[in-house]
Amino acid sequence: MALLIDKDKCTGCGACLDACPFDALSLVDDKAQVSEACTLCGTCVEVCPEGALSLEEVTRAADGRAAFSRGVWVFAEQRDGALPEVVAELLGQGGRLAADLGVDLSAVLLGQGVAGLAGELFALGAQTVYLADDPRLRHFNDDIYAEVLARLIALHRPEVLLAGATALGRSLIPRVATAAATGLTADCTGLAIDKERRLLLQTRPAFGGNIMATIICPQARPQMATVRPRVMKKGQRQEGATGRLVTVEVAPDQDSATQVLEVVRAVGEQVNLTAAEVVVVGGRGLGKPEGFDLVREMANTLGGVVGATRGAVDAGWIGHAHQVGQTGRTIGPKLYIGLGVSGAVQHLVGMQSSEVIVAVNSDSHAPIFQVATYGIVGDLYEVAPAMLARLKELRG
Amino acid sequence: MKIIVCLKQVPDTAHVKLDPVTHTLKREGVAAIINPFDLFALEAALRLREQVGGAIHVLSMGPPQAAEAIKEAIGYGVDEGLLLSDRAFAGADTWATTAALAAGVRRMGGADLIICGKQAVDGDTAQVGPGLAMRLGLPQVAFVKGWREVAAGHLVVERQMDDGVDVVRLPLPGLITVVREVGEPRPPSLKGKMRAKKYEVPMAGAAVLGLTEAQVGLAGSFTQVVEVFAPQASGQRQMIEAPAQEAGRLVVDYLVRDQIIRLGS
Numbered sequence: 137m138a139l140l141i142d143k144d145k146c147t148g149c150g151a152c153l154d155a156c157p158f159d160a161l162s163l164v165d166d167k168a169q170v171s172e173a174c175t176l177c178g179t180c181v182e183v184c185p186e187g188a189l190s191l192e193e194v195t196r197a198a199d200g201r202a203a204f205s206r207g208v209w210v211f212a213e214q215r216d217g218a219l220p221e222v223v224a225e226l227l228g229q230g231g232r233l234a235a236d237l238g239v240d241l242s243a244v245l246l247g248q249g250v251a252g253l254a255g256e257l258f259a260l261g262a263q264t265v266y267l268a269d270d271p272r273l274r275h276f277n278d279d280i281y282a283e284v285l286a287r288l289i290a291l292h293r294p295e296v297l298l299a300g301a302t303a304l305g306r307s308l309i310p311r312v313a314t315a316a317a318t319g320l321t322a323d324c325t326g327l328a329i330d331k332e333r334r335l336l337l338q339t340r341p342a343f344g345g346n347i348m349a350t351i352i353c354p355q356a357r358p359q360m361a362t363v364r365p366r367v368m369k370k371g372q373r374q375e376g377a378t379g380r381l382v383t384v385e386v387a388p389d390q391d392s393a394t395q396v397l398e399v400v401r402a403v404g405e406q407v408n409l410t411a412a413e414v415v416v417v418g419g420r421g422l423g424k425p426e427g428f429d430l431v432r433e434m435a436n437t438l439g440g441v442v443g444a445t446r447g448a449v450d451a452g453w454i455g456h457a458h459q460v461g462q463t464g465r466t467i468g469p470k471l472y473i474g475l476g477v478s479g480a481v482q483h484l485v486g487m488q489s490s491e492v493i494v495a496v497n498s499d500s501h502a503p504i505f506q507v508a509t510y511g512i513v514g515d516l517y518e519v520a521p522a523m524l525a526r527l528k529e530l531r532g
Numbered sequence: 533m534k535i536i537v538c539l540k541q542v543p544d545t546a547h548v549k550l551d552p553v554t555h556t557l558k559r560e561g562v563a564a565i566i567n568p569f570d571l572f573a574l575e576a577a578l579r580l581r582e583q584v585g586g587a588i589h590v591l592s593m594g595p596p597q598a599a600e601a602i603k604e605a606i607g608y609g610v611d612e613g614l615l616l617s618d619r620a621f622a623g624a625d626t627w628a629t630t631a632a633l634a635a636g637v638r639r640m641g642g643a644d645l646i647i648c649g650k651q652a653v654d655g656d657t658a659q660v661g662p663g664l665a666m667r668l669g670l671p672q673v674a675f676v677k678g679w680r681e682v683a684a685g686h687l688v689v690e691r692q693m694d695d696g697v698d699v700v701r702l703p704l705p706g707l708i709t710v711v712r713e714v715g716e717p718r719p720p721s722l723k724g725k726m727r728a729k730k731y732e733v734p735m736a737g738a739a740v741l742g743l744t745e746a747q748v749g750l751a752g753s754f755t756q757v758v759e760v761f762a763p764q765a766s767g768q769r770q771m772i773e774a775p776a777q778e779a780g781r782l783v784v785d786y787l788v789r790d791q792i793i794r795l796g797s
């Protein structure tokens with residue numbers, strides 16, 4: 137596999153050198169030359185004005201699984217017997233993909249004492265629910281969960297499998313994909329079907345959100361993706377819908393090596409940033425730790441949670457659990473409000489998929505304004521209290 | 533305890549930008565750095581070694597210049613390193629990456645504990661750790677933020693979930709991926725830096741690892757990138773040009789109008 141350079145066409149203009157994110161190209165005797173640093177990302181191929189660059193066709197043989205794999209599956213994660221919102225989103229999106237492919241939508245539910253959730257999965261659009269209800273599945277252990285899921289895949293051969301890009305999903309699903317010997321795309325924000333080739337087109341941010349990439353898995357099945365919460369639209373709920381319930385036995389020899397000893401839920405101030413509808417984020421622009429009182433008041437008024445930039449966390453004003461961004465949590469709430477946040481790329485990558493972004497910053501050049509739905513240039517200590525006052529006024 | 537830390541050299545993503553007009557990646561002064569999460573993995577290893585003794589090895593797959601990352605790790609006090617480097621590794625997805633890393637781990641004689649960063653900041657997949665654990669048939673705990681107990685045969689670790697923390701017993705040998713809370717990386721030591729200067733990084737290619745070209749790199753990958761484009765600016769943007777207090781009132785009105793904020797309850 138290689139990047140091919142047509143030396144006759146190459147004029148040595150250097151456009152590919154500038155475009156390569158990996159520094160893999162150089163000019164030798166006025167012709168482009170590629171080094172081992174090349175990841176075959178193809179960026180240079182697109183920028184070459186002469187069409188001198190190409191990627192050698194991938195000749196990996198299809199292993200035949202595509203021919204007999206059918207159906208769209210959703211891994212229905214549950215925590216303490218409750219389905220997180222992302223499951224409804226996955227079933228909504230999964231239903232649309234299944235319709236495009238002309239196949240059924242199924243959900244897989246693992247746990248102990250969770251049979252009662254099957255009805256909810258039918259209402260959310262699943263036609264079949266595979267249920268493994270077993271004491272050994274009471275807590276989330278990667279190895280046994282992965283084993284059960286991989287065996288189900290081998291048995292029923294779905295062509296697509298989606299799971300939430302939650303902590304649980306991102307821990308479990310790579311193990312499942314490896315066990316099933318197939319490809320996996322992480323944290324997708326867009327999914328579509330190429331009907332002709334029955335391919336799942338998986339779109340996700342890369343390079344800290346600076347670029348988007350569309351990825352396919354042509355040879356192996358299932359085509360697997362974890363999907364960012366709060367991005368996909370839920371489907372229409374069908375109250376009282378029923379479907380096929382398939383109970384799955386956990387084999388006697390299956391057990392987990394890891395053991396969950398204790399489950400500690402976040403107490404007191406809830407920092408479930410990932411699931412929050414409203415997140416109010418405080419940045420270094422707050423100027424002092426007490427600034428978070430204002431952030432907290434705003435969050436409480438809007439029924440949201442408090443987030444922070446790394447700048448604010450590093451200043452010691454608030455705990456790291458609140459951090460949003462590349463080294464913190466990725467969020468996609470309905471409403472994001474940033475107070476005194478500059479909008480560094482490592483922060484943006486963690487909040488860009490928010491539905492509505494409100495930014496308050498005294499510097500009109502702050503990069504956050506480039507992603508803000510509503511931008512306000514001003515002192516947050518004037519703007520935020522005015523927002524709170526207006527809310528009180530309207531709510532009466 | 534023998535620990536292997538998997539460490540990746542990545543471009544400093546803060547400087548990678550796609551020109552929205554020409555769709556080309558702009559890369560002004562993009563430096564190669566150790567993936568920030570892998571520094572937490574390194575720090576975790578150093579703390580564990582302080583606690584129970586043993587040796588730390590670092591393993592990386594990448595182009596020859598990734599040897600720099602391993603040398604840097606030596607500066608932090610790591611005992612040995614191994615760089616998996618081969619033209620055939622280029623274009624690897626996480627499936628092909630774990631094929632090479634698993635072979636690398638075997639070549640290093642295995643370990644009691646393998647530590648990966650939570651994710652690499654170039655791809656942000658967080659898939660290599662769990663995938664590697666599966667390849668090696670090891671139990672795993674991802675997103676570890678600390679540990680309560682370290683013994684010869686097991687660890688008791690705290691796993692960061694979306695809504696809290698799980699305390700998990702991990703028998704060894706095993707694999708963990710770590711998040712920032714395991715500890716801020718210390719600076720490299722002077723002694724380590726001296727050693728790093730002279731350290732010759734051992735390298736291994738596909739053949740030495742017993743891997744065929746079909747198993748690694750792009751050829752050994754299941755996934756394929758078919759398109760790269762600039763993030764779409766979603767929805768409309770509006771600067772609210774008004775004095776601060778008025779702007780604050782207005783934005784609330786807009787949010788109510790857009791039904792983003794509900795007034796009832």
Ligand SMILES: Cc1cc2nc3c(=O)[nH]c(=O)nc-3n(C[C@H](O)[C@H](O)[C@H](O)COP(=O)(O)OP(=O)(O)OC[C@H]3O[C@@H](n4cnc5c(N)ncnc54)[C@H](O)[C@@H]3O)c2cc1C
Nearest residue numbers: 419420421445446447461462463464476478480483498516
């Ligand atoms: C590897 C790596 C990973 C990182 N990961 C993350 C991450 O996960 N999350 C993250 O957030 N950052 C992360 N960062 C850090 C990031 O680069 C920025 O440093 C950080 O986001 C800046 O935080 P800030 O916006 O609070 O501070 P600043 O950049 O200092 O911005 C403060 C802003 O407040 C404005 N301001 C000041 N006073 C007022 C006022 N009275 N009213 C209104 N506005 C005011 C200023 O104009 C300024 O724009 C990471 C960095 C690196 C290198």
Ligand SMILES: Nc1ncnc2c1ncn2[C@@H]1O[C@H](COP(=O)(O)O)[C@@H](O)[C@H]1O
Nearest residue numbers: 538539593648649651652657658659660
């Ligand atoms: N090429 C590589 N060499 C060594 N370790 C890697 C490599 N790629 C990924 N890793 C490890 O796997 C973790 C997760 O990476 P990723 O799945 O790419 O997000 C990283 O933090 C590293 O610890």
